[in-house]
Amino acid sequence: DSGVTQTPKHLITATGQRVTLRCSPRSGDLSVYWYQQSLDQGLQFLIQYYNGEERAKGNILERFSAQQFPDLHSELNLSSLELGDSALYFCASSVEIAGRRGEQFFGPGTRLTVL
Amino acid sequence: LAKTTQPISMDSYEGQEVNITCSHNNIATNDYITWYQQFPSQGPRFIIQGYKTKVTNEVASLFIPADRKSSTLSLPRVSLSDTAVYYCLVGDLESPDMGRRALTFGSGTRLQVQP
Numbered sequence: 001d002s003g004v005t006q007t008p009k010h011l012i013t014a015t016g017q018r019v020t021l022r023c024s025p026r027s028g029d030l031s032v033y034w035y036q037q038s039l040d041q042g043l044q045f046l047i048q049y050y051n052g053e054e055r056a057k058g059n060i061l062e063r064f065s066a067q068q069f070p071d072l073h074s075e076l077n078l079s080s081l082e083l084g085d086s087a088l089y090f091c092a093s094s095v096e097i098a099g100r101r102g103e104q105f106f107g108p109g110t111r112l113t114v115l
Numbered sequence: 116l117a118k119t120t121q122p123i124s125m126d127s128y129e130g131q132e133v134n135i136t137c138s139h140n141n142i143a144t145n146d147y148i149t150w151y152q153q154f155p156s157q158g159p160r161f162i163i164q165g166y167k168t169k170v171t172n173e174v175a176s177l178f179i180p181a182d183r184k185s186s187t188l189s190l191p192r193v194s195l196s197d198t199a200v201y202y203c204l205v206g207d208l209e210s211p212d213m214g215r216r217a218l219t220f221g222s223g224t225r226l227q228v229q230p
Contacts, residue, residue: 033218043220058218090158101208106158
């Protein structure tokens with residue numbers, strides 16, 4: 001158990017719909033990262049937040065957005081869903097010590113299926 | 116971006132030592148090298164991290180030559196449970212946008228351990 005929680009575990013929805021994935025980082029971790037992993041593909045970095053502010057942006061589509069709240073939990077919003085958005089979505093968190101990012105701890109993921 | 120190159124796959128037998136090499140020819144002065152392990156349908160798990168020379172922990176060793184243009188993850192006496200995908204990441208952990216380089220997992224090396 002990494003200490004990072006993600007809800008829901010599974011999500012099945014239809015094309016054109018909007019969903020929200022939730023992540024709670026480990027206690028004390030200020031950084032939250034979101035990744036997408038499609039079937040048999042590597043992890044694609046989407047976006048990183050640090051203490052409520054966006055820190056780094058990866059290959060995140062305009063239809064996707066994220067935010068980190070004051071209690072440090074984060075949400076990833078996916079809208080106008082397409083079949084190709086079906087994937088495992090992972091959240092990770094890390095601590096920052098003296099300005100240096102520590103290792104990432106990954107959650108169990110949310111499996112999104114778009115029908 | 117410090118692009119990394121790893122073998123797509125490797126095969127080994129239980130009890131053998133496995134060495135996975137990652138090439139990162141344009142590694143920058145402030146870049147660290149981090150390795151993660153991922154089992155199917157699970158989030159990656161941190162294995163080891165280093166900057167130069169050799170780092171060892173309870174599960175692996177990381178060898179980094181003086182020019183730092185490559186690194187080798189060494190897994191001693193592998194077991195069936197070491198069958199997984201291994202990712203090499205390179206990036207500046209102190210940069211606000213550490214960022215996409217240290218967050219680019221790529222396709223990794225798929226290690227298959229046979230009995």
